[in-house]
Amino acid sequence: MAGARRIPVWLLLATWLLTRLVLLLFVFKVWVFPGPDVTSDVSVIYQGWYETLRTGTFPQGDVTWQYPPAAALAILSPALLPFLQYAQAFFVLACVADLAGFGLLLYAGLRRGKSLRGAWVWVVGVPLLGPTVYARYDLMVTAVAVAALLAGMRRPRLMGALAAFGALLKVWPALLLVGAGRRRAWISAAATAGALALLFAVSMPGAFSFLTAQRDRGTEVESLGSLVFHVARHYGWEGRVMLNYGSVEFLGPYVDWVSAAALFLTVIAFGWLLLWRVSVRRLPPHALADAAFVAVLLFTLTSRVISPQYMVWLVGLAAVCLCFPGSRMLLPAGLVLAACLATVLEFPVYFANVVASDRLGVTLLATRNGLLLLAALTAARSLWRTTVSRPTATVPPQTARTQETLTPS
Numbered sequence: 001m002a003g004a005r006r007i008p009v010w011l012l013l014a015t016w017l018l019t020r021l022v023l024l025l026f027v028f029k030v031w032v033f034p035g036p037d038v039t040s041d042v043s044v045i046y047q048g049w050y051e052t053l054r055t056g057t058f059p060q061g062d063v064t065w066q067y068p069p070a071a072a073l074a075i076l077s078p079a080l081l082p083f084l085q086y087a088q089a090f091f092v093l094a095c096v097a098d099l100a101g102f103g104l105l106l107y108a109g110l111r112r113g114k115s116l117r118g119a120w121v122w123v124v125g126v127p128l129l130g131p132t133v134y135a136r137y138d139l140m141v142t143a144v145a146v147a148a149l150l151a152g153m154r155r156p157r158l159m160g161a162l163a164a165f166g167a168l169l170k171v172w173p174a175l176l177l178v179g180a181g182r183r184r185a186w187i188s189a190a191a192t193a194g195a196l197a198l199l200f201a202v203s204m205p206g207a208f209s210f211l212t213a214q215r216d217r218g219t220e221v222e223s224l225g226s227l228v229f230h231v232a233r234h235y236g237w238e239g240r241v242m243l244n245y246g247s248v249e250f251l252g253p254y255v256d257w258v259s260a261a262a263l264f265l266t267v268i269a270f271g272w273l274l275l276w277r278v279s280v281r282r283l284p285p286h287a288l289a290d291a292a293f294v295a296v297l298l299f300t301l302t303s304r305v306i307s308p309q310y311m312v313w314l315v316g317l318a319a320v321c322l323c324f325p326g327s328r329m330l331l332p333a334g335l336v337l338a339a340c341l342a343t344v345l346e347f348p349v350y351f352a353n354v355v356a357s358d359r360l361g362v363t364l365l366a367t368r369n370g371l372l373l374l375a376a377l378t379a380a381r382s383l384w385r386t387t388v389s390r391p392t393a394t395v396p397p398q399t400a401r402t403q404e405t406l407t408p409s
Contacts, residue, residue: 009110012119016102019127020095026131027091035348038132043087045246046137049075050086058206064246069200069207070168074137094134098126101143101316108150108323118323121333125315128340129308132348136309141170142316145292148176149320152288156180160188168196172296172313178273179291181283218249218259220305221354222347224369225258226250230357241355247305248355262304269298272380279388286324287387293317293329294383297336297376306369308347311340314375328382335375342368 026033045064052059053072059065078089102122109116126133133139148162159180166173167189177189200207219225221241229237229250239252273295280287296317300310318333346354346364353361 007116007120009106009116012106012116012123016099016123019123020098023127023131023134024091024095027134028088033131033348035351038130038348039087039091039135042090042135046075046090047086050078053204054079056204058204058209060206060209066210066246068168068171068210069204070165070196071137071170072200072204074140074169077140091134094137094139097140097143098134101139101146101319104143104146104150105319105323108320113325114323115325117330118319118321121315121319121322121337125319125337125340126312128337128344129311129315130344130348132308132344133312138170138309138312141166141173142312144169145173145176145313146316146320148173149289149292149317150323152176152180152185153285156182156185157188160185160190161192164189164192165196168193168200172299175295175299176292178277178295179283179288181280181288217245217247217304218251218255219262220247220249220307222308222365222368223262223304223306224301224373225262225304227362227366227369228258229255230354230362230365233357247307259304262302265302266299269302273298276384276388281388281390283387284326286321286327287383289317289320289324290327290329290379290383290386293321293332294376294379297332297372297379301369301372301376306372308343311336311343315340328386329379332375332379332382335371335378339368339371339375342371 022031025031027039029039049059049062049065052062053076058069058072077093078084078086081089081092084092102119105119105122106116108114109119126139144162144166148159148166151162152159160177163173163176163185166176174189177185180186197207219229221230229239233239237253239250239255241248241250243249244251273291276291293314296313300306300314303310314336318329318336321327321329322333342364346361346368350360350364354365355361
Protein backbone atom coordinates (compact mmCIF):
# COMPACT_ATOMS: atom_id res chain seq x y z
CA MET A 1 0.00 0.00 0.00
CA ALA A 2 3.02 2.27 0.01
CA GLY A 3 2.02 3.61 -3.39
CA ALA A 4 -1.66 3.95 -2.60
CA ARG A 5 -1.74 7.59 -3.63
CA ARG A 6 -0.32 6.72 -7.06
CA ILE A 7 -3.17 4.31 -7.76
CA PRO A 8 -5.98 6.12 -9.63
CA VAL A 9 -8.96 7.09 -7.49
CA TRP A 10 -11.29 5.66 -10.12
CA LEU A 11 -9.82 2.22 -9.43
CA LEU A 12 -10.56 2.66 -5.73
CA LEU A 13 -14.16 3.62 -6.55
CA ALA A 14 -14.57 0.77 -9.03
CA THR A 15 -13.27 -1.75 -6.50
CA TRP A 16 -15.72 -0.52 -3.88
CA LEU A 17 -18.65 -0.71 -6.30
CA LEU A 18 -17.79 -4.19 -7.55
CA THR A 19 -17.15 -5.73 -4.14
CA ARG A 20 -20.26 -4.18 -2.62
CA LEU A 21 -22.40 -5.40 -5.49
CA VAL A 22 -21.14 -8.90 -4.74
CA LEU A 23 -21.99 -8.50 -1.03
CA LEU A 24 -25.52 -7.35 -1.89
CA LEU A 25 -26.01 -10.28 -4.25
CA PHE A 26 -25.10 -12.61 -1.37
CA VAL A 27 -27.31 -11.04 1.30
CA PHE A 28 -30.24 -10.81 -1.11
CA LYS A 29 -29.59 -14.50 -1.85
CA VAL A 30 -29.18 -14.06 -5.58
CA TRP A 31 -25.99 -16.00 -4.94
CA VAL A 32 -25.65 -18.46 -2.06
CA PHE A 33 -22.64 -18.07 0.21
CA PRO A 34 -21.16 -21.31 1.64
CA GLY A 35 -22.05 -22.25 5.20
CA PRO A 36 -25.05 -21.39 7.39
CA ASP A 37 -27.38 -18.54 6.44
CA VAL A 38 -25.85 -15.44 8.05
CA THR A 39 -28.86 -13.25 7.23
CA SER A 40 -31.21 -15.04 9.65
CA ASP A 41 -30.16 -12.75 12.50
CA VAL A 42 -31.72 -9.85 10.60
CA SER A 43 -34.91 -11.56 9.40
CA VAL A 44 -35.58 -13.32 12.71
CA ILE A 45 -33.78 -11.74 15.69
CA TYR A 46 -33.50 -8.11 14.58
CA GLN A 47 -37.02 -8.06 13.17
CA GLY A 48 -38.34 -9.54 16.41
CA TRP A 49 -36.63 -6.79 18.39
CA TYR A 50 -38.00 -4.26 15.91
CA GLU A 51 -41.56 -5.31 16.68
CA THR A 52 -40.92 -4.86 20.40
CA LEU A 53 -39.00 -1.59 20.13
CA ARG A 54 -41.64 0.07 17.99
CA THR A 55 -44.05 -0.29 20.96
CA GLY A 56 -41.80 2.01 22.99
CA THR A 57 -40.03 -0.50 25.21
CA PHE A 58 -36.85 -2.57 25.09
CA PRO A 59 -36.93 -6.39 24.87
CA GLN A 60 -36.26 -6.77 28.61
CA GLY A 61 -37.14 -10.47 28.82
CA ASP A 62 -34.86 -11.44 25.93
CA VAL A 63 -31.38 -12.44 27.16
CA THR A 64 -30.03 -12.05 23.62
CA TRP A 65 -30.62 -8.28 23.85
CA GLN A 66 -27.18 -7.26 25.15
CA TYR A 67 -26.82 -3.80 23.67
CA PRO A 68 -26.85 -0.21 24.94
CA PRO A 69 -30.02 1.84 24.38
CA ALA A 70 -28.97 3.66 21.18
CA ALA A 71 -28.78 0.26 19.45
CA ALA A 72 -32.54 0.64 19.16
CA LEU A 73 -31.93 3.28 16.50
CA ALA A 74 -30.03 0.80 14.33
CA ILE A 75 -32.68 -1.88 14.78
CA LEU A 76 -35.48 0.57 13.99
CA SER A 77 -33.67 2.18 11.04
CA PRO A 78 -35.31 -0.03 8.35
CA ALA A 79 -38.49 1.94 9.03
CA LEU A 80 -36.84 4.68 6.95
CA LEU A 81 -37.43 2.49 3.88
CA PRO A 82 -41.06 1.38 4.31
CA PHE A 83 -41.31 0.28 0.67
CA LEU A 84 -38.88 -2.59 1.38
CA GLN A 85 -39.22 -5.62 3.62
CA TYR A 86 -37.40 -5.32 6.94
CA ALA A 87 -34.36 -7.45 6.03
CA GLN A 88 -34.01 -5.87 2.59
CA ALA A 89 -34.11 -2.38 4.08
CA PHE A 90 -31.52 -3.32 6.68
CA PHE A 91 -29.10 -4.61 4.04
CA VAL A 92 -29.49 -1.43 2.00
CA LEU A 93 -28.83 0.74 5.06
CA ALA A 94 -25.78 -1.37 5.95
CA CYS A 95 -24.47 -0.64 2.45
CA VAL A 96 -25.17 3.08 2.99
CA ALA A 97 -23.15 2.95 6.23
CA ASP A 98 -20.37 1.22 4.29
CA LEU A 99 -20.47 3.99 1.70
CA ALA A 100 -20.37 6.64 4.43
CA GLY A 101 -17.27 5.09 6.01
CA PHE A 102 -15.60 4.80 2.62
CA GLY A 103 -16.50 8.38 1.73
CA LEU A 104 -15.02 9.73 4.96
CA LEU A 105 -11.77 7.82 4.44
CA LEU A 106 -11.56 8.83 0.78
CA TYR A 107 -12.10 12.51 1.65
CA ALA A 108 -9.50 12.32 4.40
CA GLY A 109 -7.00 10.49 2.18
CA LEU A 110 -7.21 13.10 -0.57
CA ARG A 111 -6.31 15.94 1.77
CA ARG A 112 -2.79 17.32 1.85
CA GLY A 113 -0.49 15.35 4.12
CA LYS A 114 -2.80 12.31 4.25
CA SER A 115 -2.80 8.95 2.47
CA LEU A 116 -5.30 6.81 0.55
CA ARG A 117 -3.95 3.69 2.25
CA GLY A 118 -6.77 3.93 4.77
CA ALA A 119 -9.46 3.96 2.09
CA TRP A 120 -7.87 0.89 0.52
CA VAL A 121 -7.90 -0.96 3.87
CA TRP A 122 -11.64 -0.27 4.13
CA VAL A 123 -12.36 -1.24 0.52
CA VAL A 124 -10.46 -4.53 0.86
CA GLY A 125 -11.19 -5.40 4.49
CA VAL A 126 -14.97 -5.09 4.62
CA PRO A 127 -15.77 -7.59 1.82
CA LEU A 128 -13.18 -10.03 3.19
CA LEU A 129 -15.67 -10.72 6.00
CA GLY A 130 -18.29 -11.93 3.54
CA PRO A 131 -22.04 -11.26 3.77
CA THR A 132 -21.93 -11.31 7.58
CA VAL A 133 -20.74 -7.71 7.51
CA TYR A 134 -24.04 -6.54 5.96
CA ALA A 135 -26.12 -8.79 8.21
CA ARG A 136 -25.13 -7.13 11.51
CA TYR A 137 -25.36 -3.52 12.66
CA ASP A 138 -21.64 -3.28 13.53
CA LEU A 139 -20.87 -1.58 10.21
CA MET A 140 -23.11 1.32 11.24
CA VAL A 141 -21.27 1.65 14.56
CA THR A 142 -17.89 1.48 12.83
CA ALA A 143 -18.84 4.30 10.45
CA VAL A 144 -19.61 6.49 13.49
CA ALA A 145 -16.24 5.54 15.02
CA VAL A 146 -14.41 6.42 11.79
CA ALA A 147 -16.13 9.82 11.73
CA ALA A 148 -15.19 10.42 15.37
CA LEU A 149 -11.49 9.67 14.87
CA LEU A 150 -11.21 11.70 11.68
CA ALA A 151 -12.80 14.65 13.51
CA GLY A 152 -10.54 14.20 16.53
CA MET A 153 -7.59 16.42 15.65
CA ARG A 154 -9.48 19.50 14.52
CA ARG A 155 -12.84 19.17 16.30
CA PRO A 156 -12.37 17.50 19.70
CA ARG A 157 -15.88 18.36 20.85
CA LEU A 158 -17.41 16.67 17.81
CA MET A 159 -15.10 13.71 18.32
CA GLY A 160 -16.24 13.36 21.93
CA ALA A 161 -19.92 13.58 20.99
CA LEU A 162 -19.57 10.97 18.25
CA ALA A 163 -17.57 8.63 20.51
CA ALA A 164 -20.27 8.88 23.18
CA PHE A 165 -23.01 8.21 20.64
CA GLY A 166 -21.04 5.23 19.36
CA ALA A 167 -20.62 3.92 22.92
CA LEU A 168 -24.38 4.05 23.39
CA LEU A 169 -24.69 2.06 20.15
CA LYS A 170 -22.27 -0.72 21.13
CA VAL A 171 -19.98 0.26 24.06
CA TRP A 172 -16.58 -0.25 22.36
CA PRO A 173 -16.35 3.24 20.76
CA ALA A 174 -15.76 4.57 24.29
CA LEU A 175 -12.19 3.31 23.75
CA LEU A 176 -11.71 5.94 21.04
CA LEU A 177 -11.05 8.43 23.84
CA VAL A 178 -7.99 6.55 25.13
CA GLY A 179 -5.61 8.76 23.18
CA ALA A 180 -7.56 12.02 23.46
CA GLY A 181 -5.25 14.68 24.89
CA ARG A 182 -7.80 17.47 25.10
CA ARG A 183 -10.31 17.91 27.91
CA ARG A 184 -12.87 19.25 25.44
CA ALA A 185 -13.26 15.78 23.91
CA TRP A 186 -13.86 14.15 27.31
CA ILE A 187 -16.28 16.85 28.47
CA SER A 188 -18.25 16.65 25.23
CA ALA A 189 -18.37 12.85 25.48
CA ALA A 190 -19.61 12.95 29.08
CA ALA A 191 -22.26 15.55 28.29
CA THR A 192 -23.51 13.69 25.21
CA ALA A 193 -23.58 10.31 26.96
CA GLY A 194 -25.38 11.76 29.96
CA ALA A 195 -28.01 13.52 27.88
CA LEU A 196 -28.71 10.53 25.65
CA ALA A 197 -28.75 8.07 28.56
CA LEU A 198 -31.24 10.25 30.43
CA LEU A 199 -33.41 10.57 27.33
CA PHE A 200 -33.58 6.81 26.81
CA ALA A 201 -34.08 6.11 30.52
CA VAL A 202 -37.14 8.35 30.82
CA SER A 203 -38.66 7.54 27.43
CA MET A 204 -38.24 3.77 27.05
CA PRO A 205 -38.48 1.19 29.88
CA GLY A 206 -35.60 -1.29 30.14
CA ALA A 207 -33.01 0.94 28.47
CA PHE A 208 -30.19 -0.41 30.66
CA SER A 209 -31.30 -3.99 31.19
CA PHE A 210 -28.39 -5.04 28.95
CA LEU A 211 -25.98 -4.39 31.84
CA THR A 212 -26.94 -7.69 33.52
CA ALA A 213 -27.72 -9.71 30.38
CA GLN A 214 -24.35 -11.46 30.07
CA ARG A 215 -23.50 -12.49 33.64
CA ASP A 216 -24.00 -16.22 33.12
CA ARG A 217 -22.73 -16.70 29.60
CA GLY A 218 -19.94 -19.18 28.84
CA THR A 219 -16.94 -18.97 26.52
CA GLU A 220 -17.86 -18.43 22.88
CA VAL A 221 -16.42 -21.05 20.50
CA GLU A 222 -14.46 -18.48 18.45
CA SER A 223 -12.75 -16.67 21.32
CA LEU A 224 -9.10 -16.97 22.26
CA GLY A 225 -9.95 -18.91 25.41
CA SER A 226 -12.11 -21.37 23.49
CA LEU A 227 -8.98 -22.97 22.03
CA VAL A 228 -8.45 -24.60 25.44
CA PHE A 229 -11.73 -26.49 25.10
CA HIS A 230 -11.36 -27.25 21.40
CA VAL A 231 -8.21 -29.15 22.31
CA ALA A 232 -9.61 -30.55 25.58
CA ARG A 233 -12.53 -32.17 23.73
CA HIS A 234 -10.04 -34.55 22.14
CA TYR A 235 -8.85 -35.63 25.60
CA GLY A 236 -12.19 -36.44 27.20
CA TRP A 237 -13.42 -33.05 28.41
CA GLU A 238 -17.08 -33.53 29.35
CA GLY A 239 -18.47 -30.13 28.47
CA ARG A 240 -20.81 -29.31 25.61
CA VAL A 241 -21.35 -26.80 22.84
CA MET A 242 -24.72 -25.09 22.65
CA LEU A 243 -26.49 -21.89 21.64
CA ASN A 244 -26.42 -19.64 24.69
CA TYR A 245 -27.11 -15.90 24.98
CA GLY A 246 -27.33 -15.62 21.21
CA SER A 247 -23.98 -17.26 20.38
CA VAL A 248 -22.52 -20.76 20.22
CA GLU A 249 -20.61 -21.30 23.46
CA PHE A 250 -18.77 -23.89 25.50
CA LEU A 251 -20.53 -24.80 28.74
CA GLY A 252 -19.32 -27.24 31.35
CA PRO A 253 -16.38 -27.95 33.68
CA TYR A 254 -13.70 -25.26 33.95
CA VAL A 255 -15.47 -22.85 31.58
CA ASP A 256 -15.87 -20.38 34.43
CA TRP A 257 -12.09 -20.60 35.01
CA VAL A 258 -11.31 -19.71 31.41
CA SER A 259 -13.91 -16.93 31.46
CA ALA A 260 -12.31 -15.55 34.62
CA ALA A 261 -8.90 -15.74 32.93
CA ALA A 262 -10.28 -13.75 29.98
CA LEU A 263 -11.55 -11.10 32.41
CA PHE A 264 -8.14 -11.03 34.10
CA LEU A 265 -6.44 -10.48 30.75
CA THR A 266 -8.88 -7.64 30.03
CA VAL A 267 -7.86 -6.03 33.33
CA ILE A 268 -4.18 -6.46 32.37
CA ALA A 269 -4.92 -4.80 29.00
CA PHE A 270 -6.64 -1.92 30.78
CA GLY A 271 -3.66 -1.59 33.12
CA TRP A 272 -1.25 -1.44 30.17
CA LEU A 273 -3.33 1.25 28.50
CA LEU A 274 -3.39 3.24 31.75
CA LEU A 275 0.39 2.89 32.07
CA TRP A 276 0.78 4.03 28.47
CA ARG A 277 -1.47 7.02 29.05
CA VAL A 278 0.46 8.31 32.05
CA SER A 279 3.82 7.63 30.34
CA VAL A 280 3.11 9.46 27.07
CA ARG A 281 5.80 11.97 26.10
CA ARG A 282 4.39 13.11 22.77
CA LEU A 283 1.19 12.75 20.76
CA PRO A 284 1.83 13.04 17.01
CA PRO A 285 -1.25 13.54 14.80
CA HIS A 286 -1.74 9.81 14.22
CA ALA A 287 -1.54 8.87 17.92
CA LEU A 288 -5.27 9.32 18.55
CA ALA A 289 -6.20 6.72 15.92
CA ASP A 290 -3.26 4.44 16.78
CA ALA A 291 -4.22 4.36 20.46
CA ALA A 292 -7.85 3.60 19.65
CA PHE A 293 -6.79 0.78 17.32
CA VAL A 294 -4.54 -0.76 19.98
CA ALA A 295 -7.18 -0.44 22.69
CA VAL A 296 -9.91 -2.12 20.64
CA LEU A 297 -7.47 -4.83 19.50
CA LEU A 298 -6.56 -5.64 23.10
CA PHE A 299 -10.14 -5.70 24.37
CA THR A 300 -11.37 -7.73 21.40
CA LEU A 301 -8.61 -10.29 21.83
CA THR A 302 -9.22 -10.75 25.57
CA SER A 303 -13.01 -10.92 25.32
CA ARG A 304 -15.01 -14.07 26.04
CA VAL A 305 -16.63 -13.50 22.64
CA ILE A 306 -14.95 -12.76 19.29
CA SER A 307 -17.83 -12.74 16.85
CA PRO A 308 -16.97 -12.38 13.14
CA GLN A 309 -18.57 -8.96 12.91
CA TYR A 310 -16.16 -7.62 15.53
CA MET A 311 -13.48 -7.68 12.86
CA VAL A 312 -15.08 -4.76 11.05
CA TRP A 313 -14.30 -2.59 14.09
CA LEU A 314 -10.62 -3.35 13.62
CA VAL A 315 -10.78 -2.79 9.87
CA GLY A 316 -12.31 0.66 10.38
CA LEU A 317 -9.78 1.73 13.01
CA ALA A 318 -6.84 0.36 11.03
CA ALA A 319 -8.10 2.31 8.03
CA VAL A 320 -8.12 5.58 9.99
CA CYS A 321 -4.58 4.90 11.25
CA LEU A 322 -3.27 4.46 7.72
CA CYS A 323 -4.79 7.75 6.58
CA PHE A 324 -1.79 9.25 8.40
CA PRO A 325 1.51 8.63 6.59
CA GLY A 326 3.36 8.76 9.92
CA SER A 327 1.44 5.87 11.45
CA ARG A 328 3.44 2.71 12.06
CA MET A 329 0.34 0.50 12.06
CA LEU A 330 0.90 -0.86 8.54
CA LEU A 331 1.99 -4.32 9.73
CA PRO A 332 -0.79 -4.68 12.34
CA ALA A 333 -3.31 -3.53 9.72
CA GLY A 334 -2.04 -6.16 7.30
CA LEU A 335 -2.35 -8.80 10.02
CA VAL A 336 -5.94 -7.71 10.68
CA LEU A 337 -6.76 -8.07 6.97
CA ALA A 338 -5.26 -11.57 7.00
CA ALA A 339 -7.33 -12.32 10.11
CA CYS A 340 -10.45 -11.19 8.22
CA LEU A 341 -9.76 -13.78 5.54
CA ALA A 342 -9.30 -16.47 8.20
CA THR A 343 -12.49 -15.27 9.86
CA VAL A 344 -14.71 -15.72 6.80
CA LEU A 345 -13.32 -19.22 6.44
CA GLU A 346 -14.02 -20.18 10.05
CA PHE A 347 -17.42 -18.46 9.90
CA PRO A 348 -19.52 -19.13 8.00
CA VAL A 349 -17.71 -21.36 5.47
CA TYR A 350 -16.33 -23.99 7.85
CA PHE A 351 -18.23 -23.13 11.00
CA ALA A 352 -19.50 -26.70 11.34
CA ASN A 353 -15.85 -27.80 11.58
CA VAL A 354 -15.19 -25.19 14.27
CA VAL A 355 -18.19 -26.36 16.30
CA ALA A 356 -17.04 -29.96 15.90
CA SER A 357 -13.50 -29.00 17.02
CA ASP A 358 -12.00 -31.01 14.18
CA ARG A 359 -8.53 -30.40 12.79
CA LEU A 360 -9.62 -27.98 10.06
CA GLY A 361 -11.85 -25.95 12.37
CA VAL A 362 -9.24 -25.66 15.13
CA THR A 363 -6.52 -24.76 12.62
CA LEU A 364 -8.58 -21.96 11.10
CA LEU A 365 -9.55 -20.62 14.52
CA ALA A 366 -5.99 -20.81 15.85
CA THR A 367 -4.76 -19.01 12.72
CA ARG A 368 -7.30 -16.19 13.08
CA ASN A 369 -6.69 -15.72 16.80
CA GLY A 370 -2.93 -16.04 16.34
CA LEU A 371 -2.99 -13.27 13.75
CA LEU A 372 -4.99 -11.06 16.12
CA LEU A 373 -2.55 -11.75 18.95
CA LEU A 374 0.40 -10.86 16.74
CA ALA A 375 -1.40 -7.73 15.52
CA ALA A 376 -2.11 -6.63 19.10
CA LEU A 377 1.49 -7.16 20.25
CA THR A 378 3.06 -5.39 17.27
CA ALA A 379 0.55 -2.53 17.42
CA ALA A 380 1.10 -2.00 21.16
CA ARG A 381 4.88 -2.04 20.66
CA SER A 382 4.65 0.50 17.84
CA LEU A 383 2.37 2.78 19.86
CA TRP A 384 4.77 2.72 22.81
CA ARG A 385 7.82 3.40 20.64
CA THR A 386 6.23 6.35 18.82
CA THR A 387 4.72 8.05 21.88
CA VAL A 388 6.70 7.00 24.95
CA SER A 389 10.21 5.82 24.08
CA ARG A 390 12.84 8.51 23.72
CA PRO A 391 13.53 9.21 20.03
CA THR A 392 16.86 7.86 18.85
CA ALA A 393 17.40 10.68 16.39
CA THR A 394 16.79 14.41 16.32
CA VAL A 395 13.24 15.24 15.27
CA PRO A 396 13.15 17.56 12.23
CA PRO A 397 11.77 21.00 13.11
CA GLN A 398 8.83 20.70 10.73
CA THR A 399 7.83 17.38 12.36
CA ALA A 400 8.18 18.76 15.87
CA ARG A 401 5.82 21.61 15.03
CA THR A 402 3.10 19.18 13.93
CA GLN A 403 3.12 17.18 17.14
CA GLU A 404 0.21 17.82 19.45
CA THR A 405 1.06 19.33 22.82
CA LEU A 406 0.06 17.38 25.89
CA THR A 407 -1.13 20.52 27.62
CA PRO A 408 -4.92 20.16 28.14
CA SER A 409 -7.06 22.80 26.51
